[in-house]
Amino acid sequence: MTSRSGTVSGFDEGAILHFTATRGKMAAALRESRAMGRKRSDRRGEGGNQRYHDRVAARYDDIYRDDYWEAQRELGWSYIKKYLPSDYGAPILDAGCGTGELGIRLAKSGFHVTLLDLSQKMLDVATRKAEELGVTERVRIVQADLQDLSALGDGSFALVVSEGDPLSFVEDPLRALREIARTLRLGGVLTATVDHFAAGFRHFLERGDLDGLERFARSGRTEWLAERREERFSMRMFRLTDIEKVVAQAGLTMIEVRGRTVLPLREFGSLLEDSATRRRLLDLERDLSSDRSLAGAASHLFFAARKPVGGA
Numbered sequence: 001m002t003s004r005s006g007t008v009s010g011f012d013e014g015a016i017l018h019f020t021a022t023r024g025k026m027a028a029a030l031r032e033s034r035a036m037g038r039k040r041s042d043r044r045g046e047g048g049n050q051r052y053h054d055r056v057a058a059r060y061d062d063i064y065r066d067d068y069w070e071a072q073r074e075l076g077w078s079y080i081k082k083y084l085p086s087d088y089g090a091p092i093l094d095a096g097c098g099t100g101e102l103g104i105r106l107a108k109s110g111f112h113v114t115l116l117d118l119s120q121k122m123l124d125v126a127t128r129k130a131e132e133l134g135v136t137e138r139v140r141i142v143q144a145d146l147q148d149l150s151a152l153g154d155g156s157f158a159l160v161v162s163e164g165d166p167l168s169f170v171e172d173p174l175r176a177l178r179e180i181a182r183t184l185r186l187g188g189v190l191t192a193t194v195d196h197f198a199a200g201f202r203h204f205l206e207r208g209d210l211d212g213l214e215r216f217a218r219s220g221r222t223e224w225l226a227e228r229r230e231e232r233f234s235m236r237m238f239r240l241t242d243i244e245k246v247v248a249q250a251g252l253t254m255i256e257v258r259g260r261t262v263l264p265l266r267e268f269g270s271l272l273e274d275s276a277t278r279r280r281l282l283d284l285e286r287d288l289s290s291d292r293s294l295a296g297a298a299s300h301l302f303f304a305a306r307k308p309v310g311g312a
Contacts, residue, residue, distance in 0.1 A: 094161050107139050180250070194238045204216060261299070262295070
């Protein structure tokens, strides 16, 4: 989860938060920008991803402390936990870990986790969390680009998690996926989220930018327009068929793919305040999101893919 403020090909600085070009995150980022300034990650101008995330690292977690983001984390955990190794000694990689929210949760559960991110400042926050929670002996910190995991050995991990859409922020997602596949053990699993292609349309339509919309429709590529020019970077938004194709090209076998979230939970976030209502909504979301025909309603895609035992 390194995982935004900026623009999809012109989202104003503060229009998107953390990593997504979604309407809900745009609203959250706008609120945060009025209070302080803006957000984060990958690489149009070389190094823009790293510079952006270094800048926002210290306040990153505070932006995502509300009922909606708690619900998102709960959903993510429920999708990932069925892929957790039965052996607590089996190593896990959190690829694009950001401030370590998920990876440290895994370490607290007893797993040995490598926290990897491009941003050293994000990793500094993750390190402090690990120290505070007393799990440093189960955590390894690595600063690296997902497209170059040469610091990690072949077949090192039973599970790789990549929450927060970091694969949408690399210049070459296939290269990143091939690197991840290389580090997986035979039979190992990758779980990840990416930005969904359909979530990018609204920005262009609201501005009447038909040229930009046509370019986006052809490529799925847009730009995170941070206010600071040196922090701008390219991002990729995936169709369902796009992510299936690139996963297969990386030598992995898709296990599941689902929209996240297919219910407009951000717009109706007040309903999440009541615990019973929240539980019902999340149960319904988990049920509906497995229906491929509903993926178009989602701003992100969650997927799980396995490295074949026969090798990739």
